[in-house]
Structures are given as structure tokens and as C-alpha cells.
Amino acid sequence: MFDSLQSVIKKVESEGASFVDARYDELLIRTMIKENGRITNLKTMKRAGVGFNVYHNGASGYAFSADLSQAAMENAAQNALGIAKASAPVVLIKSEYETLSPQKSLDLKPDIREKPWEADTSDRLDIINRMETTAKDVYQDKIASLMLLYGELSGTKIFTNSEGTEIKWNPHVVDVRTMVAGKTPAGDLVRAMDGTGGSVGLEYYKLEGNTPEDIATNSAKNAKELLEAKAAPAGEFSALTENSLSGVLAHESFGHLTEGDFIATKTSPIHDRIGEQLGSEHVSMIDEGIMPTSNKVAPFYLPYDDEGVKTDKVTLLDKGVLKGFLNSRATAPHTDGVPSGNARAINYTFGPIPRMRNTYITPGDLTEEEAIEEMGTGIYAIGTSGGQVTLDGTFLFKAIRGYWIENGEKKYPIKDVTLTGNILNLLKEIKGTTKDFELKSGYFGGCGKGGQYPLPVGNGGPKVLFNKIRFGGEM
Amino acid sequence: MSSNKVQFDGLHDELRSIIDRGLKYAKERYPEFQHEIYAINTRSLNISIQAGMVNAVQGGQVGIGVRSVKNKKLGFTSASGILDENVNFAVDNAVILSKTIPDFDDRWPGFIDHPGTGKDGVLEDDVLEYTAEQAVNAANGIFQEAKGYDERIISVSGNATISYGGFALGNSEGLMKSSRYTAGGGTAQISAKEGDKTKNGSDYRMGRGVPDFTGVGIQGAKEAVTLLDSEPFGRTGEMKLVFDNIAAGQTVATGLANSINGKSVVEGRTIWADKIADQVGIEGLYIYDDGQIPEDPNMQAVDGEGFPRAKTPIIENGVLKSFLFDNYYANAHGSENTGHANRGGQQSYEALPNIGSSTITLNPGNKSKEQLAEEIGEGVLVTGSLTGMGHSNLISGDFSVVSPSSFRIENGEIGKPIDSITIAGNLYKSFNQIIGIGNETDLTFMGKIPSIAYEGFTVSG
Numbered sequence: 013m014f015d016s017l018q019s020v021i022k023k024v025e026s027e028g029a030s031f032v033d034a035r036y037d038e039l040l041i042r043t044m045i046k047e048n049g050r051i052t053n054l055k056t057m058k059r060a061g062v063g064f065n066v067y068h069n070g071a072s073g074y075a076f077s078a079d080l081s082q083a084a085m086e087n088a089a090q091n092a093l094g095i096a097k098a099s100a101p102v103v104l105i106k107s108e109y110e111t112l113s114p115q116k117s118l119d120l121k122p123d124i125r126e127k128p129w130e131a132d133t134s135d136r137l138d139i140i141n142r143m144e145t146t147a148k149d150v151y152q153d154k155i156a157s158l159m160l161l162y163g164e165l166s167g168t169k170i171f172t173n174s175e176g177t178e179i180k181w182n183p184h185v186v187d188v189r190t191m192v193a194g195k196t197p198a199g200d201l202v203r204a205m206d207g208t209g210g211s212v213g214l215e216y217y218k219l220e221g222n223t224p225e226d227i228a229t230n231s232a233k234n235a236k237e238l239l240e241a242k243a244a245p246a247g248e249f250s251a252l253t254e255n256s257l258s259g260v261l262a263h264e265s266f267g268h269l270t271e272g273d274f275i276a277t278k279t280s281p282i283h284d285r286i287g288e289q290l291g292s293e294h295v296s297m298i299d300e301g302i303m304p305t306s307n308k309v310a311p312f313y314l315p316y317d318d319e320g321v322k323t324d325k326v327t328l329l330d331k332g333v334l335k336g337f338l339n340s341r342a343t344a345p346h347t348d349g350v351p352s353g354n355a356r357a358i359n360y361t362f363g364p365i366p367r368m369r370n371t372y373i374t375p376g377d378l379t380e381e382e383a384i385e386e387m388g389t390g391i392y393a394i395g396t397s398g399g400q401v402t403l404d405g406t407f408l409f410k411a412i413r414g415y416w417i418e419n420g421e422k423k424y425p426i427k428d429v430t431l432t433g434n435i436l437n438l439l440k441e442i443k444g445t446t447k448d449f450e451l452k453s454g455y456f457g458g459c460g461k462g463g464q465y466p467l468p469v470g471n472g473g474p475k476v477l478f479n480k481i482r483f484g485g486e487m
Numbered sequence: 488m489s490s491n492k493v494q495f496d497g498l499h500d501e502l503r504s505i506i507d508r509g510l511k512y513a514k515e516r517y518p519e520f521q522h523e524i525y526a527i528n529t530r531s532l533n534i535s536i537q538a539g540m541v542n543a544v545q546g547g548q549v550g551i552g553v554r555s556v557k558n559k560k561l562g563f564t565s566a567s568g569i570l571d572e573n574v575n576f577a578v579d580n581a582v583i584l585s586k587t588i589p590d591f592d593d594r595w596p597g598f599i600d601h602p603g604t605g606k607d608g609v610l611e612d613d614v615l616e617y618t619a620e621q622a623v624n625a626a627n628g629i630f631q632e633a634k635g636y637d638e639r640i641i642s643v644s645g646n647a648t649i650s651y652g653g654f655a656l657g658n659s660e661g662l663m664k665s666s667r668y669t670a671g672g673g674t675a676q677i678s679a680k681e682g683d684k685t686k687n688g689s690d691y692r693m694g695r696g697v698p699d700f701t702g703v704g705i706q707g708a709k710e711a712v713t714l715l716d717s718e719p720f721g722r723t724g725e726m727k728l729v730f731d732n733i734a735a736g737q738t739v740a741t742g743l744a745n746s747i748n749g750k751s752v753v754e755g756r757t758i759w760a761d762k763i764a765d766q767v768g769i770e771g772l773y774i775y776d777d778g779q780i781p782e783d784p785n786m787q788a789v790d791g792e793g794f795p796r797a798k799t800p801i802i803e804n805g806v807l808k809s810f811l812f813d814n815y816y817a818n819a820h821g822s823e824n825t826g827h828a829n830r831g832g833q834q835s836y837e838a839l840p841n842i843g844s845s846t847i848t849l850n851p852g853n854k855s856k857e858q859l860a861e862e863i864g865e866g867v868l869v870t871g872s873l874t875g876m877g878h879s880n881l882i883s884g885d886f887s888v889v890s891p892s893s894f895r896i897e898n899g900e901i902g903k904p905i906d907s908i909t910i911a912g913n914l915y916k917s918f919n920q921i922i923g924i925g926n927e928t929d930l931t932f933m934g935k936i937p938s939i940a941y942e943g944f945t946v947s948g
């Protein structure tokens with residue numbers, strides 16, 4: 013494939029391209045979903061294709077093809093050159109970047125023992141069925157809706173460019189989840205979910221806390237508890253966010269503001285604030301491509317980005333001070349940064365854009381008990397069903413559940429917990445973080461940007477204690 | 488005639504012959520199975536200009552999705568590309584998956600053999616002939632318009648996009664259907680800044696042809712600049728609100744996304760499951776799902792299983808009339824298929840048919856937004872997209888969203904913009920909390936839904 017791609021690169025270079033990136037992806041995705049006793053989704057998806065990012069006179073164009081014949085590949089690259097030429101007259105921020113020395117790395121894969129893509133369908137079914145049995149046992153009463161999910165992505169990605177870089181690596185992610193919905197006596201439905209995933213092997217699901225039984229038990233117990241939960245009160249309260257929610261806050265509300273395209277185009281409110289104290293001294297935040305796996309840490313493995321740049325560790329916040337941005341090769345010169353290995357594309361039908369990898373808040377020194385005690389009275393918010401952020405830093409997040417805390421004690425469970433505010437104000441409210449650290453990635457869910465969803469990313473952190481957060485919800 | 492036009496005119500035949508050959512392969516090799524082959528071939532060109540950075544992408548969705556069934560056990564496999572080898576790969580693997588399922592699914596109704604077809608929407612040749620230069624100029628026109636509007640504008644994104652193509656599907660019941668489309672659109676997204684305050688504005692055009700993009704940049708810029716004058720609302724509590732057609736469209740569409748979905752009905756995930764013929768909204772409320780609006784870029788002749796698209800009554804005079812079904816869940820529920828099998832956003836070849844609405848329409852009233860404001864007297868006018876609506880609890884219906892662009896209503900007049908407010912309520916109760924319906928009849932990206940006045944939502948500002 014390298015030879016075919018190089019021959020296309022040479023061809024469009026001779027037709028006026030100043031620089032060419034070429035990618036070949038071959039991904040195999042398998043999903044299995046069982047809902048209320050029936051397998052409703054049993055899928056295999058194969059995505060294979062090439063994409064060319066072609067530069068001309070400071071402009072770039074991206075075109076792709078699922079047809080892998082030499083003629084079709086050339087045609088795609090020529091289309092990319094055509095749109096780059098058409099764009100060149102209107103480009104103000106030019107994509108002209110520093111030359112990098114060619115990289116060659118052809119055997120990159122996550123450290124996995126029991127390879128999910130070599131498993132039998134019956135092994136996947138076994139995971140699903142064990143979750144189903146456990147969820148029913150633990151919940152005892154009639155579950156209004158029970159959904160068990162297994163997802164897996166594996167394959168090969170190849171990258172080469174005009175500099176002669178050659179990268180070949182194997183992306184991989186597996187994901188296992190349980191969703192339990194219960195019905196309250198008043199007829200309202202409540203929902204809890206649990207699960208974990210990352211660039212891990214099936215051995216990960218044998219570790220304590222990660223087994224299908226553990227996942228299903230958590231979901232069922234939490235759904236049961238939600239039946240009794242009160243709606244979260246609205247207003248400003250002290251708050252503690254549980255690890256996965258802290259991770260999503262880091263990713264969604266702050267991480268996106270550090271992405272190089274939003275910086276270069278001055279769309280981000282922090283584009284000119286490098287070196288400034290944005291948060292309290294208790295918050296540090298990292299984004300990186302490779303990190304070690306442990307039983308509560310399941311990152312996504314990303315050794316190189318989709319521009320052939322090695323994934324460096326980027327410190328976004330250091331004790332509250334803004335230190336860095338997430339760059340592609342094109343955005344780096346416009347952000348006074350370096351290409352950090354953050355240019356990612358979800359598959360061959362998209363060009364790479366600045367994205368996060370594994371983003372997390374670093375742990376501190378509190379225990380959970382100390383954090384709750386220090387909070388005094390407020391909301392302990394747990395889990396998340398997602399959130400949304402606008403580029404001025406305004407955010408809204410949904411926690412799945414939580415507890416109302418009074419004088420350092422859990423008083424009663426709460427549901428429909430909505431956190432809102434502006435991240436730049438919120439970062440200043442951080443009072444401390446706990447020692448325990450968790451990070452997950454996965455196939456279901458993931459990050460969405462520019463139509464590219466779901467891109468596997470890891471989010472994580474400790475529990476984070478805030479002076480105050482604004483909570484929405486019923487009054 | 489251009490080569491694009493020739494290719495587009497021949498698309499039905501191209502896709503149908505690929506499916507014919509695939510079905511022949513499938514029947515010969517796996518005669519004991521039933522098969523359905525779905526093929527899609529589209530072209531798209533997308534130019535985005537953000538602060539002078541250009542993102543230009545050309546390509547298209549090309550692929551195959553195969554469902555194979557034996558003894559009511561269904562496997563699905565998709566493959567990118569529509570070459571014979573892609574089709575064969577998908578057939579072989581769908582069969583493999585089907586064989587691994589331990590339990591048969593008693594609800595499986597078989598593939599459809601419905602002979603009818605709906606209509607295709609308007610097909611516009613200008614989309615087929617649109618060049619990269621034209622798209623760049625259109626995006627740049629939107630960009631320049633917005634950029635020059637006001638010195639407080641700090642960031643502008645202009646986008647122009649066209650796409651065209653079609654899909655076809657055939658199955659072992661002898662069904663063979665196809666549908667084509669052409670579409671064009673443009674968007675402007677603008678940020679304006681004054682002091683520490685940053686505000687966003689946006690506008691768009693969409694259609695089956697290449698729309699006139701004039702004014703898109705200016706409208707988006709105007710919105711962002713207007714919001715810079717916002718002040719704290721300073722009120723918290725239950726109050727009356729007027730949602731413009733985008734905010735109302737988003738609220739209505741989100742409120743229906745799960746509640747009328749036939750799958751959620753059958754799986755027990757909607758509190759409307761047993762509410763057919765019940766009053767779920769105010770009298771005078773008429774809501775439809777219309778898959779046959781000719782100027783709608785979403786319009787297709789048939790759904791993702793080959794069933795004709797149509798107009799389905801959902802709520803008439805406040806009474807719940809129908810859920811949305813595909814073939815599987817219609818059978819499971821004992822109802823008629825309504826032709827709502829979608830295969831993802833653009834009928835992706837990777838998606839299994841899944842129930843989704845086409846285009847939600849709500850019969851307009853006879854009052855303008857301003858008149859609705861006059862009627863409620865005191866409250867808030869909520870405009871544009873609501874942040875966080877997509878994360879509403881679709882099971883309970885509870886929502887809590889942030890409106891970044893709202894205006895105070897005082898003494899019946901729409902006044903100054905206000906800082907972001909939080910609005911909370913319940914989507915399913917909201918149909919009974921309508922106190923006025925606006926008179927807009929435009930098709931937006933949220934459907935054909937006018938502005939709506941609500942009571943009973945809680946505002947925190």
C-alpha cells in the first residue's frame with residue numbers, strides 16, 4: 013500500500029501539489045446489542061478507503077475514495093488538488109508548515125493479551141448474557157428496560173506523505189455496557205448505566221470491578237436507588253464531581269477550548285491567554301496519546317496522529333496556569349505551538365482536525381470521605397449522560413445521579429442533576445481533588461466534532477471538589 | 488450533458504444492477520436464507536471558511552449493507568464500496584452472523600414486499616453542475632459578508648455544501664426500490680466580542696437545489712452583535728416564554744424523538760406507550776410527520792426498507808393518533824408500518840434500519856412572534872438552538888437547557904437581550920403547556936414548526 017500511495021503522491025506533486033498526506037484505513041467494527049431478551053443488533057462493519065490531503069499555495073483540499081484501484085486513488089488525489097487550487101485565492105490563514113524529519117514506524121499496537129477481534133461471537137454473547145443474568149438477579153423486580161451492549165473496533169491504519177514518513181499501526185477499542193431502566197410507582201422511568209472500555213483485551217473484563225457481573229450489578233443497584241431519588245434542587249451549591257463526570261467536564265468544557273483550530277481562528281475565548289492563571293492552583297489537566305493501563309484506567313491507544321506526528325503529552329493546565337494547545341501541523345504555526353499529534357480523523361471519509369486523545373485532570377491528595385466532609389452541604393454528582401458546550405465556555409452537563417450532602421453526610425439520592433455555568437468561572441472554584449484516578453474510553457459514545465462522531469477518546473480524572481456550581485433542574 | 492448529470496441519471500440502474508447481481512450471488516450460495524441488499528452512492532462537496540482557514544472536502548458515501556435471515560435469526564454486515572467483492576463480503580458475513588445467534592426472534596416479520604412507492608423530491612440540476620470554485624466563492628461570500636458587518640466580530644465561519652446521489656434496495660421477496668436526491672446548503676457562524684463578553688450568532692439556507700446565500704452572513708453577524716448588549720435577567724421562577732421557530736422546533740422534535748418511536752413503545756421506554764387516543768396536548772394542536780415535502784432535502788420516495796414515505800398524523804386536536812413504525816416494530820406492536828425505517832442521518836449503509844421521524848410539521852396559528860409576546864405580557868423570548876436539549880432525559884421527559892440568546896418581554900414588548908438563562912421543564916407535559924402558536928410556515932432544519940408560547944417552564948437567570 014505504501015508504494016501505491018507514494019505513486020499517487022508523486023503524480024499530484026507533478027501536477028502542482030506542494031505537499032501531500034495519504035492515509036489508508038481498514039477498520040472492522042463489531043457490535044452486539046441485546047434489548048429486553050432479544051438480540052436487536054448484531055453487526056459487522058468494514059470500512060476501508062483512502063484519503064488524500066493535498067496542499068497548494070497555502071490551501072488544502074481533502075478527497076477520499078472507497079475504491080482502491082490506482083485510477084480511483086489518483087482521481088481522489090486530483091480532486092483534492094482541484095479544491096485546494098480553488099480555495100487558494102481566499103485563504104487568509106495559510107497551511108504552510110515546518111518540514112519534519114521523516115518518521116518510520118511499522119509495528120505499533122496496544123499491549124493486549126486476549127484479542128477481542130480473535131474471539132468467537134459466542135465469547136461476546138457470553139459477556140452480554142452474564143450481564144443480563146446479573147442485572148435481573150440484582151434488580152429483582154421487573155426491569156422496565158434492559159439493554160446490554162458490546163462494541164469493538166480493530167484494524168490497520170497506514171500513513172505516508174511527501175516527506176516520506178511511513179506509519180502503520182493498529183487501532184483497537186472494546187466497550188461493554190449495561191443500561192437498566194426502572195419504573196417508579198408514579199410511572200416515571202429512571203435509568204442508570206455502567207460500563208467500561210478502552211484499548212484493552214478481554215482480560216480487562218476479568219479484573220475486579222470490571223467484570224460483566226460488576227458492571228451489571230452497578231447498573232441495577234443504581235437504577236433501583238434512582239426509584240427513590242428526589243429531583244436535584246436548583247441553585248448554586250458546593251459540589252463534588254465523581255471521576256467520570258470530572259473527565260467529561262475536562263474534555264467537553266475545557267479541552268475543546270484548547271483545540272488548535274479554535275485557537276488559530278480566535279474562536280476560543282482563551283486563544284490569547286497562554287501563561288495566565290485560568291483556574292485555581294488545584295487543577296492540572298493533561299492530554300496524551302499513550303498512557304499505561306490499570307484496572308481503573310483504560311485509555312485509547314494512539315501512537316501517531318493522522319498527519320504522521322507522534323503523540324506528545326500536552327499539559328493544558330498546570331496548577332491552573334494555561335500551558336498549551338492541541339495542534340495539528342497546520343494550526344501549530346498560528347498558535348505559537350508545535351504539532352502535538354492531535355490531528356485526528358475518524359475514518360477515511362474525513363480529513364484530520366485537532367482533536368483530543370486521553371484528557372484528564374490529575375489527581376490530588378484528598379480521600380473521598382475528606383472531600384465530602386470538606387464540602388459540608390451540597391451535591392455529589394455522579395456519572396454522566398453527556399453534555400454540551402458553546403465556544404464561549406458556557407456548558408451544560410447531565411449527571412446520571414447523585415446525593416444531597418448535608419454537614420458532610422449523604423442524606424438522600426437525587427436524579428436529573430444538571431450542571432451549568434461557564435468553565436472559565438468554574439475552574440477558579442476548584443478547591444481540591446481526590447487521590448483516586450479513573451479513565452475510560454470506548455466505542456459507544458466518544459467525541460463529536462465537525463460531523464466526526466463517535467471518535468474514541470479517553471476521559472478521566474479524580475473526584476473534584478468545587479466551591480460552587482450552578483445546578484438546574486426542577487424547583 | 489455533463490458527466491455528472493449522465494452519472495446521476497443512470498444511478499437507479501447502476502445501483503439496481505449491483506443489487507441484482509448481489510442477490511443472485513446470495514441466493515445461489517445461501518439458498519436457505521432470505522437476503523436484503525442496500526446500496527448507496529452519493530457525492531458531496533463541502534467548503535468551510537473559518538477565520539480565513541479553508542476546509543475543503545470532496546467525496547461521497549459509497550457502500551453496501553446486507554441483512555441475511557434464516558429461521559428468524561438476522562445478521563447484518565456492511566462494507567464500504569459497491570464493487571462485487573464488497574457485496575460478496577457483506578453477504579458472506581451477514582450469513583455468518585445469522586448462524587451464530589442462539590435464539591430465534593419470534594417478532595421477525597420477514598422482509599417487506601410492499602409494491603408502492605412514494606415520490607422523490609425536487610431534483611435540481613444546478614447541484615450536479617456546481618464546481619469547487621463556485622462553492623469556494625459561496626462560502627467566501629458568506630464569510631466576507633459577516634466579517635465586514637461590525638468591528639466587534641472576532642470570528643466567522645462560512646460554509647457551502649452540495650450533495651447528490653441515491654440509494655436502492657432489493658430483497659429476496661422480489662422488492663426493488665430506489666430514491667435519489669439533490670441538496671445544497673450554507674451556514675454562517677459568527678462570534679462577536681466586547682470586553683469580556685463573547686456572543687454567537689448563526690444563520691443558514693438549505694434546499695434541494697443551490698440556495699441563494701445572500702444575507703446569510705449578515706443575519707448571523709447581526710444576531711451575534713445584538714446579543715452583546717445582553718444584561719443579567721435577574722429573575723428566577725416559573726414564567727411564560729415565547730420560543731421562536733428554531734427553539735420551538737427543537738423542543739417539539741426532542742419531545743417526540745422517543746415518545747412516539749415505535750421501538751420505544753414496544754420496548755417499554757416511553758410513557759406514551761398506552762396513550763393512543765388520549766389527550767396529550769392542548770386542543771387545536773396538530774402535529775404530523777411528513778416524509779413527502781418536495782422542497783425538503785430529507786424527502787425520499789421510500790424508507791430504508793423500501794416502504795413508501797408518507798405523511799403520518801401524530802397528534803390531532805391534542806389527541807395522540809399514531810406512533811412511528813418500521814416493519815419489525817409494526818409487526819411487534821400489531822400496528823401498520825408507517826414507513827419510518829431510517830438508516831442513520833444520510834441513510835448510511837452502515838446502519839440497520841432504525842425508527843426515526845422524517846420531518847415534523849406543526850400546524851401554524853395566526854399570530855406572529857411579536858403578537859405572542861404581546862399576549863404573554865411579561866416573560867422571555869427564547870431564540871435559536873438551546874444548549875443541552877439533546878441531553879434531555881427522553882425517558883422521563885425532563886429537560887434543563889441553556890438559552891444563550893434570549894430577550895426580555897416587558898409590557899408585551901420584546902426588549903433587550905439577556906445573558907444566558909437556564910430553562911427547565913418536562914417535554915411530555917410541554918404539549919399541554921402551549922398557550923399560543925405562531926404563524927410561521929417555513930421549513931427549517933428543525934422541521935416545519937412555528938414559534939410557540941409556553942407556560943409552566945422554570946427559568947433561572
